[in-house]
Amino acid sequence: MTFLKLLKPEAVKVVAAASSKKRLMHDIAELAETAYGVRAPLAVEALMERESLGPTGVGHGVALPHARLSGLDAVRGVFILLEKPVEFESVDRQPVDVVMALFAPEDAGVEHLKALALVSRTLRDTTLCNKLRANPDPATLHALLTEGRASQAA
Incomplete structure (x- = not known):
């Protein structure tokens, strides 16, 4: 599992x-619909659930x-950088501005877990998160x- 496989530039x-x-969940779902063809209303419902x-x-x-979500052939990611953080009920009670959402096929067992582990491990890197926050250009973020x-396996 790699970020290149998870995340299209248009996502x-x-x-x-x-x-x-x-x-924010609606924004994520709309971006997933544009990039991967998932149905936004179903994606919002699944995320909120x-x-x-x-x-x-x-x-x-x-x-x-x-x-x-049903209808996906692989785990797919959507990345959003918020210029103004939003309250998210996070474990540390801090608002959120770096968001990486994952959508997995309903039967994606271990692949879903590998993708979550990769994203979690990557976004724990404070230096990377600071670079993401300092570069509000989608191409640069990607x-x-x-x-x-590209070669990191989870």
Whole structure:
């Protein structure tokens, strides 16, 4: 599993602000629809259902929302950088501005877990997160996330 396989360049976006966590989930779903053809209403529903089990804000301004969806052939990612952080009920109670969402096929067992582990491990890197926050250009963000990580296996 690599970031290159998870994240298309067109699945990276900078958003000025999200008025709420739910609005952010809609932004994620709309981006996933554009990049991967998933149905946005189903994606929002799946993300919110997963959030109801426990928030996916992992701390330090990072959130990793994820959900399983029918119709996908592989695990897919969406990356959003928020210019203005949004409250996300994170473990450290800090608002979120770096968001990497994952969508997995319903039967994606271990691949979903590998992708989550890769993303979690990568976004724990404070230096990388600082670079992401300092470069509000989608192409640059994609490059930062994928370069040097193409051969990392989870």
